[in-house]
Amino acid sequence: MNKEKVIEIQNLTKRYPNGRGIEDINLDIYKGDIFGFLGPNGAGKTTAMKIMTGLVRPDQGDVKIFGASITEDYEKAMASVGCIIEIAESYPYLTAYENLRQAARYSPQVDRKRIEEVLELTGIHKFINEKPQKFSLGMKQRLGLAGAILNHPKIVILDEPLNGLDVEGMIDIRNLIKSMAENEGTTFFISSHLIHDVELTCDRIGVIYNGRMLNVESTENILKDYATLENYFVSEVERNGRVPNYAD
Structure with a gap:
């Protein structure tokens, strides 16, 4: 049975004068996903999420939420979205x-x-x-x-939601996210640079590095091939010819 596609990110590009930004990001998110957007600080996570929530206009590409374009039909696209950005x-x-x-x-x-x-x-x-x-x-x-x-x-977009939380707080919020996804079918799009918490919270993971998507895979499949998500992240960065500079 095919899951319902709720977010479509198409050819998303945004370049800033300092050289940072995102380049040609394509991504589909499905109903009930807890999607982890994983990358170091400055990788482009917040830029992508600001575009997703209409706070920044892309240079190219678009985001559709339940089929409504964030650039052309903002109110309809955001009608069922809750978010924290930065x-x-x-x-x-x-x-x-x-x-x-x-x-x-x-x-x-x-x-x-x-x-x-x-x-x-x-x-x-x-x-x-x-x-x-x-x-x-x-x-x-x-x-x-x-x-x-x-x-x-129906969709909750959270930029670094565990920022500033103690261990008990992280566990509480992680359990809340999982409960809402499972019991209410809520879809979560979560960015983080905290690898361990992404591993414990998210069921699908996209690695972003230097503004580009390196790979998207289920947590289950990743942990079949790698001891930890951190090992997978380092492998993806090295495989794409970049030297990792990563601090958890």
């Missing part, structure tokens, strides 16, 4: 609850019960009446994730 932003002088109430202003179906539910799911319900100005980076990430899943999105 930093989970919040209003520092509003409470956690008030921040999510603001995030829900275009989603009439989101009520107090749903807000409390996502705060519970992300492990910060006890801070519902506290202000993010006092939050640690990890707690701000949890609040950002609560906002990203607030309106029951």
Whole structure:
């Protein structure tokens, strides 16, 4: 049975004056995937994700979400998408609850019960009446994730979602992602430079290096041939004639 294609990335190219960017990226993401976009800092992960969410226009190519073009039909393309790109932003002088109430202003179906539910799911319900100005980076990430899943999105795009989390937080968020994918059919597109966490979280992995996609493979198949995802990453980089400069 063929899985439904929910994201199509076609010939995506964006070049910056400093020489960085992405070059001719092609990628299909399917319903229920937990896709890991793996690469070192500066590889082009955030650039690609900014284009995917309409924050940056590509020089060439397009992204289609549920068949709608992000460049030509932005509102339709993003209607079922939740995301965090780079930093989970919040209003520092509003409470956690008030921040999510603001995030829900275009989603009439989101009520107090749903807000409390996502705060519970992300492990910060006890801070519902506290202000993010006092939050640690990890707690701000949890609040950002609560906002990203607030309106029951079908696709969640997360740029370095485990940034700033302690070990317990990483496990909590990993379990939440897996649960939503399995039980609700939510599709996740996750970027990270943390190889071990990608290995434990994602079922398909795309390696990006110097702005180019090197390979896309299932985690299961990778671990049949390599002891760890790190070994696979280094092998892919070397096989493509580049010297790895990688810090986990």
